[in-house]
Amino acid sequence: MAEVIDLGEFGDAFRTDPHPVYAKLRALGPVHRVRPPGSDGDYWTWLVVGHKEARAALADPRLSKDGSRIGVTFLDEELIGRYLLLTDPPEHTRLRGLVSRAFTMRRVEALRPRIQEITDDLLDAMLPLGRADLVESFAYQLPITVICELLGVPEMDRTEFRKLSTEVVAPISSQSNYDAVVRLAEYLTELIEDKRCAGPTDDLLGDLVRTTAEDGDRLSPQELRGMAFVLLIAGHETTVNLITSGVHALLTHPDQLAALRADMTLVDGAVEEILRYEGPVENATFRYAAEPLEIAGTPVEKGDPVMIGLTAADRDAARYPAPDRFDIRRDTGGHVAFGHGIHYCLGAPLARLEARTAIRSLLERAPALTLDGPSGDWLPGMLIRGLRSLPVRW
Ligand code: HEM
Numbered sequence: 520m521a522e523v524i525d526l527g528e529f530g531d532a533f534r535t536d537p538h539p540v541y542a543k544l545r546a547l548g549p550v551h552r553v554r555p556p557g558s559d560g561d562y563w564t565w566l567v568v569g570h571k572e573a574r575a576a577l578a579d580p581r582l583s584k585d586g587s588r589i590g591v592t593f594l595d596e597e598l599i600g601r602y603l604l605l606t607d608p609p610e611h612t613r614l615r616g617l618v619s620r621a622f623t624m625r626r627v628e629a630l631r632p633r634i635q636e637i638t639d640d641l642l643d644a645m646l647p648l649g650r651a652d653l654v655e656s657f658a659y660q661l662p663i664t665v666i667c668e669l670l671g672v673p674e675m676d677r678t679e680f681r682k683l684s685t686e687v688v689a690p691i692s693s694q695s696n697y698d699a700v701v702r703l704a705e706y707l708t709e710l711i712e713d714k715r716c717a718g719p720t721d722d723l724l725g726d727l728v729r730t731t732a733e734d735g736d737r738l739s740p741q742e743l744r745g746m747a748f749v750l751l752i753a754g755h756e757t758t759v760n761l762i763t764s765g766v767h768a769l770l771t772h773p774d775q776l777a778a779l780r781a782d783m784t785l786v787d788g789a790v791e792e793i794l795r796y797e798g799p800v801e802n803a804t805f806r807y808a809a810e811p812l813e814i815a816g817t818p819v820e821k822g823d824p825v826m827i828g829l830t831a832a833d834r835d836a837a838r839y840p841a842p843d844r845f846d847i848r849r850d851t852g853g854h855v856a857f858g859h860g861i862h863y864c865l866g867a868p869l870a871r872l873e874a875r876t877a878i879r880s881l882l883e884r885a886p887a888l889t890l891d892g893p894s895g896d897w898l899p900g901m902l903i904r905g906l907r908s909l910p911v912r913w
Pocket residue numbers: 603604615666749750753754755757758761798799800803804805829855856857858859861862863864865866867869870
């Protein structure tokens with residue numbers, strides 16, 4: 520059995536900049552046994568760090584997301600209900616079918632003018648200030664407003680919601696994580712009840728309450744809560760970091776910023792490079808071996824946890840030459856920032872549209888945009904990669 524590499528031994532440097540650690544691991548091989556920082560007891564997981572191996576693992580049906588196949592119940596499942604990222608086919612196929620019916624390209628495309636309008640309003644409010652925390656004033660506000668409007672979440676305490684959802688994806692402790700999931704479950708239960716009572720509404724959650732497939736299938740109340748949970752959390756915790764890390768990467772690479780400013784048609788490619796270079800999802804959500812298998816020649820036993828390193832895969836020199844260079848014109852084809860296979864991100868078209876609109880509009884309206892002192896901390900944990908704050912002036 521391979522030795523366990525304790526990632527906690529790399530200290531705070533691993534949270535601030537995990538790329539050199541992943542590079543060391545990749546140099547040793549594509550798959551390792553690791554102990555994530557702050558793990559309880561003698562917990563360990565497999566970690567896949569090679570690009571080719573990560574893509575294969577993401578598409579491997581033997582790597583399951585359904586705890587019941589290995590006799591485990593996850594906290595989210597107990598408190599919220601089963602949702603897309605906790606299920607395998609055929610249950611996953613059924614849930615995804617019901618939501619993609621409501622979450623169509625047409626609905627996303629129809630949001631384009633509204634996304635531009637929200638972006639313009641946020642910039643109208645921020646730009647007269649001369650300096651701001653980009654996360655607080657812009658990068659967080661855009662995706663949370665869009666996802667709330669899309670789902671039809673009328674008024675919510677966004678400060679509280681932000682605290683709770685950040686705690687869900689980047690927990691400070693297991694107790695605070697538990698408390699946050701409990702509070703979100705209560706909140707979502709009330710929200711869905713209100714939707715049910717409200718009569719027909721022209722929003723995604725209203726659609727989901729009413730969605731019935733041709734065979735009469737529909738989401739149960741627990742499934743609805745799970746769906747609302749994954750859409751609300753995934754719908755903004757990631758996009759806020761795509762915008763923030765993108766602006767950070769551009770401001771710390773003046774040649775790339777100048778190239779983009781000189782030719783804004785490069786913005787689509789720039790967003791793909793931001794996804795590859797500093798993707799918001801550092802490691803995919805957990806999978807477990809539902810049967811014994813080999814990953815890149817390494818034997819993995821039934822029940823073993825497997826983490827797939829998206830950030831690590833997207834900096835693999837075997838796929839991307841000079842992978843640590845931020846280059847908005849490079850070929851980013853095949854990056855795994857949105858995952859791969861049946862769990863490929865449902866919100867990828869929306870996230871791309873938001874990030875392209877946000878970055879283009881910000882650069883156009885703030886020609887002298889620059890960093891304003893040190894950035895905030897990088898978020899803890901190995902799931903989400905993002906800055907807590909990004910002070911800028913213009
Ligand atoms: C930059 C922004 C985003 C990134 C980087 C991202 C990344 C990802 C990744 C890596 C996965 C797969 C996880 C795995 O296989 O373990 C995923 C799944 C998912 N994402 Fe996103 N996401 C983003 C934005 C969004 C948005 C805006 C929404 C919704 C509005 C969304 C909804 C979902 C859902 C529902 C799934 C689960 C799909 C399934 O299991 O079939 N995401 N996302």
